[in-house]
């Protein structure tokens with residue numbers, strides 16, 4: 001991304017964001033509610049009208065038709081059919097994407113929804129629903145995965161399992177951009193983009209951010225950076 005600017009509702013919400021996401025890594029996008037994480041992800045996937053700047057994904061402009069099968073996107077609000085079962089949803093989206101039929105079982109297994117595969121989506125718990133939504137993004141083995149708060153509402157065991165899944169996907173050479181506003185997840189990433197009020201506050205490895213701010217805790221590091229910014233002339 002180079003100097004990305006986005007206006008929503010007549011107000012600039014991203015003020016010139018420049019950052020790089022290395023291939024084969026898990027990049028965390030962290031920041032408080034309303035700071036622009038979803039907007040940045042929408043721009044990455046190519047579904048956001050932008051006011052200025054450029055977004056390039058796998059060498060092509062974001063949203064190019066050639067990227068449709070190479071980029072998976074799990075929205076924050078689940079986008080699955082409530083009246084279909086988990087497996088039916090996955091068969092449907094798999095057919096749309098041209099994914100192999102065997103993908104349905106693979107992704108159900110990856111998100112740990114084996115016991116709910118034939119359950120109607122409307123009856124799933126919140127955490128199960130968000131995993132069903134994540135499973136759709138894993139169909140067709142996209143090279144880039146853009147996941148908007150995939151672990152919201154999940155218990156610590158499931159969150160750990162999903163982060164292990166993300167790590168495994170990155171080890172296969174896939175690139176993940178994962179948003180969260182839970183700072184304890186930040187330490188699981190290869191690289192962190194800390195956002196605040198439409199700007200990148202810091203961009204680096206978790207260890208780099210800890211040592212730069214002289215704190216052992218990433219939540220403290222974030223607060224330190226905010227205080228530093230507030231004290232510096234703009």
Ligand SMILES: Nc1ncnc2c1ncn2[C@@H]1O[C@H](COP(=O)(O)OP(=O)(O)OP(=O)(O)O)[C@@H](O)[C@H]1O
Pocket residue numbers: 008009010013031032033034035036037038039040076181
């Ligand atoms: N459709 C819209 N129309 C007008 N303003 C919007 C719209 N969607 C988002 N915004 C505003 O854009 C800003 C960034 O929102 P965004 O959803 O990107 O934040 P976020 O960091 O993803 O928040 P959260 O963690 O709560 O999901 C917010 O100030 C929000 O109110």
